[in-house]
Amino acid sequence: MKFTVGDKIKSKKPHACGGREWEIVRTGADVKLRCLSCGRTIFVSIPDAEKMTAVYYENGETNA
Numbered sequence: 001m002k003f004t005v006g007d008k009i010k011s012k013k014p015h016a017c018g019g020r021e022w023e024i025v026r027t028g029a030d031v032k033l034r035c036l037s038c039g040r041t042i043f044v045s046i047p048d049a050e051k052m053t054a055v056y057y058e059n060g061e062t063n064a
């Protein structure tokens with residue numbers, strides 16, 4: 001799976017705040033995600049990011 005800055009994902013498990021939607025804010029060896037509910041950011045490895053992704057929204061489109 002290719003992670004692109006600006007795209008969004010819905011995670012399988014909710015964040016501590018209950019939100020499940022994340023924006024990809026940086027990519028590289030790790031992926032930096034910002035929770036769209038509480039605004040906190042996390043770093044996860046590419047394999048972990050793939051594992052936690054339930055739905056991937058290209059171009060930030062969230063109305064899928």
Ligand SMILES: [Zn+2]
Binds near residue numbers: 015035039
């Ligand atoms: Zn959150």
